[in-house]
Amino acid sequence: MHVVSREEMRNIDQYTITHIGLGGPVLMENAGRAVYAALEPECKAGDRICVVIGKGNNGGDGFVIARMLFDSGAKVSTWLAADPQKISGEAANHMRAYCACGGTLLRISDEPETFQQQLDRADWIIDALLGTGIHGAPYPADQQVIRWINASKGTVISVDLPSGVPANGEAFDHPAVLADQTMTLECPKLAQFMQPAARHFGTVRVLPIGIPNKAYQQVGVQRELRMRSDVVRTLPVRDPFSHKGNHGKGLLIAGSKNMPGAAFFSAKAALRSGIGLLKVSVPEVIQPILAAQLPETMYLPRVQVALDGASGVGIGPGLGRDAREEELVCRLVEESDTIPCVIDADGLFHLRNHLDLLPKRHKPAVLSPHPGEMALLTHSSVQDVERDRFGISKAFAEKYQVYLVLKGKATLVTAPDGRQIVNPTGNAAMAKGGSGDVLTGILLAFLLQHEQMMDAVSNAVYVHGAAAEELAAREHSLLDVLASDLIEAIPPVLHQLYDEKTCR
Ligand SMILES: NC(=O)C1=CN([C@@H]2O[C@H](COP(=O)(O)OP(=O)(O)OC[C@H]3O[C@@H](n4cnc5c(N)ncnc54)[C@H](O)[C@@H]3O)[C@@H](O)[C@H]2O)[C@@H](O)CC1
Numbered sequence: 001m002h003v004v005s006r007e008e009m010r011n012i013d014q015y016t017i018t019h020i021g022l023g024g025p026v027l028m029e030n031a032g033r034a035v036y037a038a039l040e041p042e043c044k045a046g047d048r049i050c051v052v053i054g055k056g057n058n059g060g061d062g063f064v065i066a067r068m069l070f071d072s073g074a075k076v077s078t079w080l081a082a083d084p085q086k087i088s089g090e091a092a093n094h095m096r097a098y099c100a101c102g103g104t105l106l107r108i109s110d111e112p113e114t115f116q117q118q119l120d121r122a123d124w125i126i127d128a129l130l131g132t133g134i135h136g137a138p139y140p141a142d143q144q145v146i147r148w149i150n151a152s153k154g155t156v157i158s159v160d161l162p163s164g165v166p167a168n169g170e171a172f173d174h175p176a177v178l179a180d181q182t183m184t185l186e187c188p189k190l191a192q193f194m195q196p197a198a199r200h201f202g203t204v205r206v207l208p209i210g211i212p213n214k215a216y217q218q219v220g221v222q223r224e225l226r227m228r229s230d231v232v233r234t235l236p237v238r239d240p241f242s243h244k245g246n247h248g249k250g251l252l253i254a255g256s257k258n259m260p261g262a263a264f265f266s267a268k269a270a271l272r273s274g275i276g277l278l279k280v281s282v283p284e285v286i287q288p289i290l291a292a293q294l295p296e297t298m299y300l301p302r303v304q305v306a307l308d309g310a311s312g313v314g315i316g317p318g319l320g321r322d323a324r325e326e327e328l329v330c331r332l333v334e335e336s337d338t339i340p341c342v343i344d345a346d347g348l349f350h351l352r353n354h355l356d357l358l359p360k361r362h363k364p365a366v367l368s369p370h371p372g373e374m375a376l377l378t379h380s381s382v383q384d385v386e387r388d389r390f391g392i393s394k395a396f397a398e399k400y401q402v403y404l405v406l407k408g409k410a411t412l413v414t415a416p417d418g419r420q421i422v423n424p425t426g427n428a429a430m431a432k433g434g435s436g437d438v439l440t441g442i443l444l445a446f447l448l449q450h451e452q453m454m455d456a457v458s459n460a461v462y463v464h465g466a467a468a469e470e471l472a473a474r475e476h477s478l479l480d481v482l483a484s485d486l487i488e489a490i491p492p493v494l495h496q497l498y499d500e501k502t503c504r
C-alpha cells in the first residue's frame, strides 16, 4: 500500500481522471460509497448522524455520504460550511444529486445555534469539511466549525483527513478536528505518520476508491506501508538440508562494563531470529556473566576483534562512548565493506564524524538511529528530525548510501535509492531501554538470511514491533514489557507468520 504526499495524491487523481478516463464524479462516488459502506454496519437504527460539508471535493465526498444515508432512511442532517453558489465542479454535481433525491441542505452560517444543538445530539459526526486541498490554517469560520466538532460528544468520523490537518504532516498550531476514526481514501497520507498531525487521526481505515496501479506507476510513488502479506511473502524459507553455516556467521561488537545487558539483548534476539552462528565481542570483565546467561554464543575478547570469517557484523549496542572504541568502529565499518553491517546506539555516536566511510562500502551499511541519534548524525535537533522524518531520511540514505532505520511510532526504513517503507507494528511498550538492542540483533540475523536487504530490514522492524503487540495483547500492559520479554515474543510472532506462509 502506497503512502503519498498531497501533491502525489493530486497527480494520481488527475492521471486517473484524464488519462485513464475514470472521471472525478466516479472517484467521488466511489469515495462516498466506500465511507458509507464502512459506516453503515456500525450505526444502529435511529442513530442521529450529522454530516458537515466544506466547499471543496472533500465536501463532495460528504454529499455522496449524505445522499446514501438519506436514501437508507437514516436520521441525517446535512450542514454546509460554505455558500452553495461557490461549490463547483464534481462537488456541485453531487450537491445537486443529493438535493434532487430529496435531501435538505442547511447552512451553518444561517443557523449556528441549531447546528451546535444538532452536533451535541448527534451520535455520529461525519467530518467532510476539509481534506487534502487545504493551504495554511483553515479560514476563521472553518476553525469555529472545527472547534464545535471537537466539543461534541458523538463519534467523529473524518473523511480522508481530520479537517485542518495538513496532508504532508507539516507542524501546525491551528485548530484541527480530533477524529475518533479517519476513513482515509485510497492510500495513507504522510500526515498519518508525523507529529503533531498523527494524534488527530484516531483509528485509521484505508478505503480503496478504485484508482488503478497504472496511476501510481506513472506518478512514481516510492513510499509504501509494510503489509503483513509483504512480510509473509518475503520471509526466508529454510532449506531442509541446510546447516548452521548457511544461516549466517554473525559478529556482534556490543556491551561494556556498565552495559553488559545490551550485548545480551542483541545476541539473544539474533539467535531467536534464526542466525546460524554468533560470536559476541565484549570486554573480558563481562564475558563470564554473559557466558552464563547465553551459552549459545561464542565469545571474543574485545581486544582481539577481527572479522575472521564473519558474514555479517552488528556494532554498537552498549558499546560505551570511550574514545578508544571510535577507532574500532571505523576500522570495522571499513573492513566489513562486502558483508552486511548494522550500526546502532554508541556505534552511531563513534561514527558521527566519519560518515564519509559509508558511501565507500560495497555493501550498504544499515544504520538504526532513534530521533536523538539522527539529530546527532545530521547536526540538527530532534524537532528538526520529527518535522521532516521522510525528507531527512531520504536525503541521508541517498547521500551516505545506507539503509536507514529511523525509529519512532511509525519506524521509517529508507533504502540508498530513496525508496521508503513505513512500519505499521509496535506500541508504546517499546519505549524502554533495551528495545533498540533487540532490534539490532533481529536486523543482523535477518540480513544474513534474506535475499533482499530492504526485505530483511523491513521484516526485522515489523517483527520487532509485532513482538511488542503480541505481549500487550496477552498478559502484559504497555508499562511492564522488558527487552527480554520482547525477545521471548519473537518466537510466537515468527510462528504465526510462518504458519500464514505455509497456509498460502
Ligand atoms: N478527484 C479528486 O481529486 C478526488 C478528491 N477527493 C476528495 O477531495 C479532497 C481534496 O479536495 P480539494 O482539493 O477540493 O480540497 P478540500 O476539499 O480538501 O478543501 C479545500 C477547499 O477549501 C479551499 N481552501 C484552501 N485553503 C483553505 C483554508 N486554509 N481554509 C479553508 N479552505 C481552504 C480549497 O480551495 C478547496 O476548495 C480529498 O481530501 C478527498 O476527500 C475524493 O473525492 C476522490 C477524488
Ligand SMILES: [K+]
Pocket (backbone or CB within 6 Å): 058, 127, 128, 129, 130, 131, 158, 159, 160, 161, 162, 163
Ligand atoms: K475531512
